[in-house]
Amino acid sequence: MVTSVAPRVESLASSGIQAIPKEYVRPQEELASIGNIFDEEKKDEGPQVPTIDLKEIDSEDPVVREKCREELKNAATDWGVMHLVNHGIPDELIERVKKAGETFFELPLEEKEKYANDQAAGKIQGYGSKLANNASGQLEWEDYFFHLIFPEEKRDLSIWPKTPADYTVATSEYARLLRSLATKIMSVLSIGLGLEEGRLEKEVGGIEELLLQMKINYYPKCPQPELALGVEAHTDISALTFILHNMVPGLQLFYEGKWVTAKCVPNSIIMHIGDTIEILSNGKYKSILHRGLVNKEKVRISWAVFCEPPKEKIVLKPLPETVSETEPPLFPPRTFQQHIQHKLFRKAQQSLLSKEG
Template sequence: MEIERDQHISPPSLLAETIPIIDLSNLDEELVARAVVQASEEWGIFHVVNHGIPLDLIRRLKEVGTQFFELPETEKKAVAKQDGSKDFEGYTTNLKYVEGEVWTENLFHRIWPPSCINFNYWPKNPPQYREVIEEYTEETTKLSERILGYLSEGLGLPREALIQGLGGESTEYVMRMNNYPPDPKPDLTLGVPEHTDIIGITIIITNEVPGLQIFKDDRWFDVHYIPSAITVNIGDQIMRLSNGKYKNVLHRAIVDKEKQRMSWPVFVDANPDVVIGPLPELITGDNPSKFKPITCKDFKYRRLLKLPIE
């Protein structure tokens, strides 16, 4: 079905939807697993609370991100994306009052595994940046593997099936810090245009300023902000590995006229050489393959250039 897109940003009267909220501290593991699976089938997005990541660490993560974006432009450009680079790592900015453009500045860099880390893109200021990111990486990998374990079991497979499908120990974790300053012309620009995440899953922390919207039931909905929650998005790779059982959520970010919005997503991404297609154990006569197997790097190339994949 072709979705009818809005030409301009939706007004403040946009309906608000409460996405599923899953308490990971519930002692009934089967209940938690079923909730994660159901949310991934029906929504492709959910909040997790009591997730085990220390709230003080989250506070420190927000602090170093805020401090980085408050630096003079010359300091931020010390870790800028290189001109002509085909990779995504580094600092980028696009703060222009141009209709249809995004209004954001970002910092992208890989955080795991150690073999793929390039510290040239990790800011040296604030000085505690590296320590905080390394601590948060350890916690994020544990949380993502727990979520992927539930999703694997929801497919009737061993807990490690999906993480292995993404590359096992070579699965890449990428930090992206997004800063959306107050925008005097919010009707012209988006923080992030509508898209589905090209990766496996996304683990998201935001500040208190709302802005994330999802497309469901033929309309756009605001996602409520919950201070202690972490948001999980299902991306394209998990949709393909699960043969369509799990939904990749269409979403976007809007900007605020008066308030600064920030977000800290971590992308759990397949190794570039991994073949992304339905896990072989899922394919039967009654459940034929819905997607063509393709390497992760070729999949991304074709997606980014809007070329056919199937």
């Protein structure tokens, strides 16, 4: 059997095609909701993704500290996604991380192919394009680079880009600081559930076992953006996801029955609550359905870091403190691996019973 290798979307985009291949065209029922992302981002009416200022998250003043933590908890409860500002990670470091990723994707295709992954052989780290194993059987308009960035002893630096030279240094430092931010966020979310502050972190594997996986998503210009998606509608399986982007809009959230476009907030990190924390909190914190749009005019790049529990060591289920007679468990016990399999299996049905229907 010949392994199907997805074409690089960058090659398609730069080939001068006027129409996208049919395997990138979204199903009819989705197309009605895909608009021009630049027009969508300008809209000020309707709900907006909350911006949470973390400046006072550890304030000495208990009233000020509580107000900040309450806002974070409320955003996690209502939206499950937010822009974090004053997050404590230097802007200069974030610019270096972004510059390093952009420089890698500017390399000639044959250089990038040296880092190609091989999903069929189970080698998932490296440079790749999405294979058609998703709900619709369609392809997404993106290439990517995927690798584990923390804990440091679990990294495989041999597959990290050698060009630019700053890639490993900047990404490693960013991973270290992001890991500390994840601890801080999980502490606040634990307290918000009435638990001791270290509880959620412990439940997702703690400092030794929680994995930080980075996926740099590269969305080339698309000649027919009204027909395609950069990434189809999904919820994240992670505990938390942190996202940087190159200030080109694209992220949409499915909130109160409508697609809401996230604004580009300078010096912010977008954070999603993932399925793992939704399960542990028994649905009190939300893992929101989201997708990515593409456009004709600008390349969009995003840097997503997924904080994931170990695949087999932990059974994910609603914590006993979140369950009562009036609030029975909403999720059956599963390992993280079983949850991934469950979602892959469910995707086929979900595409038939679309949440937009």
